[in-house]
Amino acid sequence: MSYRVRPARGDDFAAIYEMAKLTGGGFTNLPADKAALVDKLQRSQEGFAKTEDVPGDDLYVFVLEDPKEGVIRGTCQVFGMVGQRQPFYSYRISNLTQHSPELNRTFRAEMLTLCTDFEGASEVGGLFLHPGARAGGLGMLLARSRYLFMKLHRTRFAERVLAELRGVIDDKGGSPFWDAIAGRFFGMTFQEADAFNGVHGTQFIADLMPKTPIYTAMLPESARAVMGVPHPSGRAALRMLEAEGFRYDGYVDIFDGGPTVSAPIDQLRTVRESRELTFSGAHDEGGNTMLVASGRLGNFAAACGKVRMEGDSAALDGETAALLGIQPGETFLAAAR
Template sequence: MTFVIRAARDSDLQPLYEMAKLTGGGFTNLPPDRAALKIKLVRSAAAFARSDDAKADDLFVLVLENTATGEVRGTCQIFTHVGQSYPFYSYRLGTLTQHSKELGRTFRADMLGLTTDLEGCSEVGGLFLHPGERAGGLGMLLARARYLFIAQHRARFADRILAELRGIIDEAGGSPFWDGLAGRFFGMNFQDADQFNAVRGHQFIADLFPKHPIYIAMLPESARAVIGLPHPSGRAAMRMLENEGFAYENYVDIFDGGPTMIAKTDQVRTIRDAQPARIVAIDDDGGDAALVARGLLADFRCAYATIRASADGVVLGREAAAALGVGEDDMISHVARA
């Protein structure tokens, strides 16, 4: 059984919607809303169709397809430059130090400041793998395929790249962080705010969010305890990001307090290590486990493969070659699976 990553199409709307209903909330980039998902697919199609490399607010939606059945079993997204259409807000954790000579004491207060520091960065997000496929490294295939796509379209992307991880969500689908901070200003629960944001964007944040720093000590313990922590289901994703060179730099999501991971684009491991090569032969005589990608824009495809070096290029396994739609003399990009 072979899975391949490819560009999303209009016909993928229904499977994307079905997967969106399985996310459990707090997954802004994959809302269980047909109209919002349709808008994403239209926007993605426009990005895939654009041939120039000018800086733009593009969104690319990719899907994981089972080549044997044609079923879509996962998805991920790539944003070229966030904050171009509307501000990209984050909270930045900082410390204010004050000294009282009379008391002979120094006071340090941890604070959350609303910021748009990360505007202009690229973003990887929207990764979701169907619960029935969470084996065989398919989550890693989805994640790393995004970086091979970026490597093959480097001029379209920024010099820094971020990934927002979903924060802690309670059993009722609420967010302790939201309830302890923003919910007090908005008069709506987390689910409503998250859905509103997913469908209509961030402008309401600019209109209503407090602009002054928030003293963390003034928040309830339930909110303080989850700042910068990923949802339990996102811990593996956080480890994958760290393995790629991403780091937590004290930025958190304004809705659920989840961590924002940041890296220099050219230092992301998969992007840095990706190698172009020409296929000189296709056989089943073995090789090293790798991720292999071919094609640009809507023709992009990525899959796991066996690959081995030869004098003039590489030899690719038959199953992967069929899934990728490549043959001898075609060019690919590859990186070690480990």
Template sequence: MSFFMRTARADDLQTLYEMAKLTGGGFTNLPADRSALAAKLERTEQALARESDGVEDELIVMVLENGATGQVRGTCQIFPVVGRHGPFYSYRLGALTQHSRELSRTFRAETLSLVTDLEGATEVGGLFLHPRERAEGLGLLLARSRYLYIRNHRSRFGDRIIAELRGVIDEAGGSPFWDGLAGRFFGMSFQEADEFNAIHGNQFIADLMPRAPIYTAMLNDGARSVIGLPHPNGRAAMRMLETEGFANPGYIDIFDGGPTMVGEIDSLRTVANAQDVTLSAIHESGGEKMLVATGRLASYRCTYGFINKGEDGSVSLDRVSAEILGIGPNETFTMAARA
């Protein structure tokens, strides 16, 4: 396979912009706005230039490149820490139980509470794969390459990790959750709010929304029915996150109501099972298909490779993958099981 992951560069701007136009809205980490995307690439360049350890408020944009054509066909992002320079708000699903002795009745109400519980976590997001490339496990390569990057730069990340999944968007491009809750306070359509959110963030919602818990029973049926549900195109991503070790503890996005998945970095399947090994030899073909990665910061690369393991502990890698990673015998790389 000639596809591989690398960190993004300034000259990826046009391709990222073209992919952003394919998302269909509600994809706040990949806005169809050149200035916003250019700012993301600039932040990435600054983060990759920093050689010191420690967790900083940075952004790493990564891209999926077809090594045979040079085309970029997917992207994803890593935010080492959220909430460092401003509150990181979520809604937390909860319940309030009340009892009336006179009526001999107990009432249990579902509530949405505005919280900052997830501040300080690492966030992975912005994952998008070109529709024509959604095969051969490339979505998994996009997702899991981020976890190997985090593992191999462990001092730059905290302990907890989150992933916000896009909420349900209707056929007209609207959000039932937005229309039923936040939209009532802002006098703007979801499309207008989506564009503003993608460029400026969702702080404006938190600034103006009520701070008291909201009873979901007071929302319309459309809004209630989508609370905590991912966009239909995000269901596979949710399953991948669950397989990786993320859970859904009841946090949702204050913008579109999509679920926020939460995990512990060191417990993620990819991180826990990865191994650093020394390349013993290069072979032409065959072997077990695995995730392989090497390099630090701007030189990081990750791809699927074919591994042969000897009884003496030796490890050989197929030539195509070795060339993508730029490694030869006696050099070290990281490998993790594909499934």
């Protein structure tokens, strides 16, 4: 595999913008807005340049690159801590049980409550793989590279990490969940609100959204049916997140009702099982195919390659060593695929 994941640079803008236009909407972290993407790349460069190794309101944007062909076929993002610039809103699904002695009946009502329970957590998001590259394990490489970056820079991240998955969107680009709730208060279509959020953030939610709980029994079936359900294109992403250790615990996105999953960072499979090894040199024979990563901040790189372990040291095939830019005596992380 000749691809690697590396930090995004300013000259990656055109490729990222072209991918943003392919998302089809509902992809808040990758808006098809030039100014918003320029701001993201600038913010990411500031995050990589930050000298303090502490959690903060940082953004790290990565790209999936084939250096031989000079093409970029994917992107992903990691947020140091959410809810620092603006509140990070979610809907929490809960139940209220009420009993009437006169009727001798018990009622259990399901409710949506606006909350900021994930404030201060880290987040992985913005993952998009070009339609022409959705094979050969590239999605796995792109997704799991984020966890290796977090392990290599552990003190920059919180105790928990979350991921929001895009919810169900109809054939016309609308959201049944949005239409049933927020659309009634904002006078905006889902596409308009999603585009606005991608550029300006969620403060307008705090300004206009009712703070009282919403009884789901009052919503149409079309909205109830999609709560906590990922977009069909996101089902594979959800399976990868679950295999990593993420769990759904009744939180949904305030725009489209898609599921929000979370996990303790140190319990993520890739973080927990990856090993730090000393690079002993390049080899051209044998070894196990593994996910590998090395480098600090702007020099970070991740790839898949052949690893031949020798105790706490390991040799890498020459192509992978070149992709990482690693020299003998330097350390790298290796995780089973």
